[in-house]
Amino acid sequence: MAQHRSVLVVLFDDVQSLDFTGPVEVFTGAAKSSGDPDTYRIRTASLDGGPVRTSSGLTLVPDCALHDAADPHTLLVPGGQGTRTPDPQLIDWLRERAPGAERLVSVCSGALLLAAAGLLDGRRATTHWNVCDRLARDHPAVEVDPDPIFVRDGNVATSAGVTSGIDLALALVEEDLGRETALTVARHLVVFLRRPGNQAQFSAQLAAQTAQREPLRDVQQWITEHPDGDLSVESLAARARLSPRHFARAFQAETGVTPGRYVERIRIEHARRLLEDTSDGIEEISRACGYGTPEAMRRAFLKALGSPPAEYRRRFHAPVPR
Known part of the structure; x- marks a missing residue:
């Protein structure tokens, strides 16, 4: 019997829409390719369950409030301007509930939220090149590597800006379901399978x-x-x-x-x-x-x-x- 994996996407005001829609499209495509739509069960949640506005002006309606969400297999934390001054309640929720997930994933400056909750202490991590210095300065317990497009450290995965979230999601799908499924998704999205995590953020x-x-x-x-x-x-x-x-x-x-x-x-x-x-x-x-x-x-x-x-x-x- 195929394993079903829940994916919970954390939403907040001024989130970067591509940071989560890219990985979500990868997981959704993988589920379709596997023939079982529940291979990845995706839910979105904000602090109070209310709508959030992305940095590009789109309004999103989450599925539920974070406090009502069950512990997921994969917790996805996107980045965006909203990570600059995050709601303290969001950091508290991450500190309390994120360890219950089997896999923690951040895209772009979402790493700042994980770091603020102490979830990256003692770990190697990356983020968008433009905020690597801030991550290292504000969170000295984090081993910041500014070069790779994504980094895996145990059950925590962090990635650089925007499209690197797709690369990381493809790597996770390959790990979960095999190379052929990941390759099918990559072809559908017209992206490469797969840029290695240690590839530099800049060509x-x-x-x-x-x-x-x-x-x-x-x-x-x-x-x-x-x-x-x-x-x-x-x-x-x-x-x-x-x-x-x-x-x-x-x-x-x-x-x-x-x-x-x-x-x-x-x-x-x-x-x-x-x-x-x-x-x-x-x-x-x-x-x-x-x-x-x-x-x-x-x-x-x-x-x-x-x-x-x-x-x-x-x-x-x-x-x-x-």
């Missing part, structure tokens, strides 16, 4: 600034599309129609990183995606990413990630720990 392109001048922006785009090309400073400078010295100075001034560092990040990111999403061999991937040889890619991975490509692939495809 190489987002981590660097976009150059102001069009020739330099074009070079950035060309690097991204041709990681296996000649990406020497001389070659890139010629593409931008600048001298190598002028190009190197201008590129760093406008993007915040040297051309070499930018190329390094793009190649590592491309190699990681191929290791995660394809069965291509290490030698083939090293050529596709411009390393030339597996040994060159191995050295780059050890420097950037602390593990060789084969070990990275093994960890990524290992079963999700329960």
Whole structure:
């Protein structure tokens, strides 16, 4: 007999709607795919059971009041502007009732609510990059990791901003129901299955600034599309129609990183995606990413990630720990 899991979503004024609708769509889609609509039984609740207004102006009508809700299997705490000055009664409820859930999940700044209730003390956690400093400053007992898109620590899972809640929900569905169900949901939602939790919140392109001048922006785009090309400073400078010295100075001034560092990040990111999403061999991937040889890619991975490509692939495809 299939296991039924209840999911309780905490709602409050100024909640970010995408923080909970994304995961809810994942759980709902998984239930439909499993053929049993009760695979995930989802309920929403606010403090008094009354309507709440999201940060985008939508009005939501919860199913019940938090005090009337039974302890769920999964308690989902979204983020939003309402986490900045939360209702003390909400923190009290979380402190008292959240430990009764088998699994605690926060999305975005929802981690601030869990931390305020003491539920993240002694645990590793993440949140939206914009509030990581605040989480670390206000809650020194929490081990804040600002880089991953989600973090699992025991039965507590925290995630970064908005869409990372979908990534985390897909990982939970994979754990509960298997990879095929999670993959079916991901395909339906037209998202990837699955970005690993340790993937950085920023891609190489987002981590660097976009150059102001069009020739330099074009070079950035060309690097991204041709990681296996000649990406020497001389070659890139010629593409931008600048001298190598002028190009190197201008590129760093406008993007915040040297051309070499930018190329390094793009190649590592491309190699990681191929290791995660394809069965291509290490030698083939090293050529596709411009390393030339597996040994060159191995050295780059050890420097950037602390593990060789084969070990990275093994960890990524290992079963999700329960």
